[in-house]
Amino acid sequence: MADAKDDLRTYLRRAREALLWKLDGLDEYGIRRPMTATGTNLLGLVKHVASVEAGYFGETFGRPFPEPLPWFEDGAPVNADMWATVDESRDDITGLYRRVWAHSDETIGTLPLDATGRVPWWPADRAEVTLHRVLVHMIAETERHAGHADIVRENIDGAAGIRPGNSNLPEGDADWWQDYYTQLEIAARTAADRPAHEPVQES
Template sequence: MPRVVPPVADERTALTAYLTHQRRALRVTAHGLTEEQARMAASASELSIGGLIKHAPRCEGFWTDLILQQERRGQPEVDDSDAGEFQLAPDETLAGVLAAYAEAAERTDAVISSIPDLGQAVPVPQGAPWVPAEVREWSLRWVLLHLIEETARHGGHADVIRESIDGATFDPLLAAAEAWPDPWVQPWEPASPSVG
């Protein structure tokens, strides 16, 4: 898959292509990590790559349920200060949260593709502290833009964490994860264990 989003012909294709691209960028930050590394908080915050990926399907599920006007299947969306939201619990694995993210993305994509009008109203959760009191609804378009924004923000967090863990950056990780033929960048490889 190319490093950048291919050309787009229309608004819907652009929004969904950019959401897919941002998901991919977040997922690739986990490429080659051990369970221990996926749990590492490499800065002063509690954020870890595994925790950021754990948060992503929860966030998408919240918005998909709003679009469908369904009761939340799990807990409501939480803000970034909620304890444990961005950390893997002892019984959670990186593979498990990656699978949950893929499932949530598939569900979101199916719901979005089933709605012909990007202007369709999506009800706003009233009383949430992050919602302006005068806003009663958003459009499906707004929700897609918000998901792109949220995913990109957390992808940026994950980039910094990954670089702090082992120095790996996006292009080499992507080249390694996707086994690019004749890559223009040297694919990431795990560090050789030191002999001593």
């Protein structure tokens, strides 16, 4: 039976890989283009998660990530960690993320789950944390942004799925998916048009 730390590392690794996978096959515009009103974009998601992970497994446990992250420094533009500048290449950002993985994995491998650290950007009354809590927090953070990336990527070129070799989606051709979409649209409009007091008929 795998131990608790191995389980947590496995879920973190899968989330990291899923996030990076969403860049595959896209050109520079595709990975950078803002796809929501708040500017959500694929390469920016990777940059943000890399930066956050560097802090949680670095500074929190007295092992600061050795590279500067200027977008987090005082005076940096707001949201500078959420997009890549023209001068920051895909390889710059993905390479940073992989180096953060290596640094984080050293922290995780070295410390027991009950090792304590301090998150300096959290309120003082809850800043003291265990490695276990930070692992759970970082899995949730990475999966949340991987979910953002799922939707962003699908809206760019229709590509969808949870990981290479396992889409976790029903098999269906373009006609099946169009019929499915239409079914959902009809259900949504019908529900919206039903008076609030009208009971749902049991089938």
